[in-house]
Amino acid sequence: MNVLEVRDIKKSFGSKKVLEGVSFSVPENCVFGFIGRNGAGKTTTMRAVLGLLKTDGGEIDVCGERVSYGCTPKSGCIGFLPDVPEFYGYMNAREYLTLCGDITGIDRSTLKSRCSELLELVGLDKEKHRIKGYSRGMKQRLGIAQALINRPKLLICDEPTSALDPVGRKEILDILSTAKEQTSVVFSTHILSDVERICTQVAFLEGGRTAFSGSIEEIHAMKSDTALELTLARPEDTGRVTATFPGCTVSEGKLIFPKASDSDQAELMAFLGAQAIPVMRLERHEADLEDLFMEVIGK
Ligand SMILES: Nc1ncnc2c1ncn2[C@@H]1O[C@H](COP(=O)(O)OP(=O)(O)OP(=O)(O)O)[C@@H](O)[C@H]1O
Numbered sequence: 608m609n610v611l612e613v614r615d616i617k618k619s620f621g622s623k624k625v626l627e628g629v630s631f632s633v634p635e636n637c638v639f640g641f642i643g644r645n646g647a648g649k650t651t652t653m654r655a656v657l658g659l660l661k662t663d664g665g666e667i668d669v670c671g672e673r674v675s676y677g678c679t680p681k682s683g684c685i686g687f688l689p690d691v692p693e694f695y696g697y698m699n700a701r702e703y704l705t706l707c708g709d710i711t712g713i714d715r716s717t718l719k720s721r722c723s724e725l726l727e728l729v730g731l732d733k734e735k736h737r738i739k740g741y742s743r744g745m746k747q748r749l750g751i752a753q754a755l756i757n758r759p760k761l762l763i764c765d766e767p768t769s770a771l772d773p774v775g776r777k778e779i780l781d782i783l784s785t786a787k788e789q790t791s792v793v794f795s796t797h798i799l800s801d802v803e804r805i806c807t808q809v810a811f812l813e814g815g816r817t818a819f820s821g822s823i824e825e826i827h828a829m830k831s832d833t834a835l836e837l838t839l840a841r842p843e844d845t846g847r848v849t850a851t852f853p854g855c856t857v858s859e860g861k862l863i864f865p866k867a868s869d870s871d872q873a874e875l876m877a878f879l880g881a882q883a884i885p886v887m888r889l890e891r892h893e894a895d896l897e898d899l900f901m902e903v904i905g906k
């Protein structure tokens with residue numbers, strides 16, 4: 608069963624259309640990358656999923672339960688880390704987590720072991736200082752622990768890595784990757800390398816719509832977007848190749864054959880061999896997340 612189903616949601620603020628048909632599904636125990644530029648509508652979508660925003664249309668189901676404005680799912684199966692989490696700075700991490708657990712009604716003995724387990728997961732188990740002295744990365748890690756306190760089936764994190772340095776980002780990505788054993792994780796970002804590191808599923812938000820939604824394998828399987836890059840040993844041979852293969856372009860001394868199939872490659876190699884044109888390098892450039900993102904945003 609999918610933990611989250613978002614179907615065709617729409618939202619305008621006054622005359623400004625922000626979401627014009629956003630749809631995607633999140634399976635169990637996966638890490639899902641929700642990708643979009645600044646202002647694309649990522650936070651707006653997440654607020655709608657949490658029941659914190661009234662949409663103008665569409666449907667959202669979390670764990671099979673319909674989400675409506677003002678009513679978070681009764682099963683309490685969502686955990687949320689906002690983009691700028693706020694804490695009581697005078698508390699330490701354990702005190703803060705205990706408070707969160709108390710509020711959600713977890714009994715004291717379960718809560719003690721749950722806090723220890725979560726503090727260990729986020730690497731704050733040895734930390735005794737007050738939260739007000741924490742770095743941004745430490746606050747994000749505590750925020751993840753807080754969001755997991757109620758054993759949610761869905762953890763939503765709004766740009767958890769955007770403000771962090773590479774070390775802090777890696778720590779968060781490792782924690783989210785581990786957390787997928789107990790929950791599905793949806794995190795929004797515009798950092799594509801973070802997505803490639805830990806996500807198995809993605810959705811691109813562009814122009815108020817989901818321009819692409821699917822698995823990372825589906826992106827890599829888009830063989831039609833594979834390009835060949837040919838570097839000739841003698842630049843003076845370039846004209847002979849472009850005359851025979853008019854679809855290719857020349858860029859920075861390389862001949863680029865966009866969308867080259869296996870048979871296109873075989874044809875090119877046969878031509879180069881027959882013409883005795885020496886080759887310095889022939890590379891296949893597989894479509895990656897960045898290529899696809901640039902394509903969907905029309906760059
Ligand atoms: N309450 C609101 N009233 C008016 N406009 C809003 C409101 N909330 C969001 N918007 C507008 O909706 C658009 C999408 O905002 P949103 O915060 O969802 O984008 P985002 O993808 O999360 O961006 P970022 O990467 O900067 O966090 C923006 O143009 C924003 O100004």
Ligand SMILES: [Mg+2]
Nearest residue numbers: 649650690765
């Ligand atoms: Mg945002």
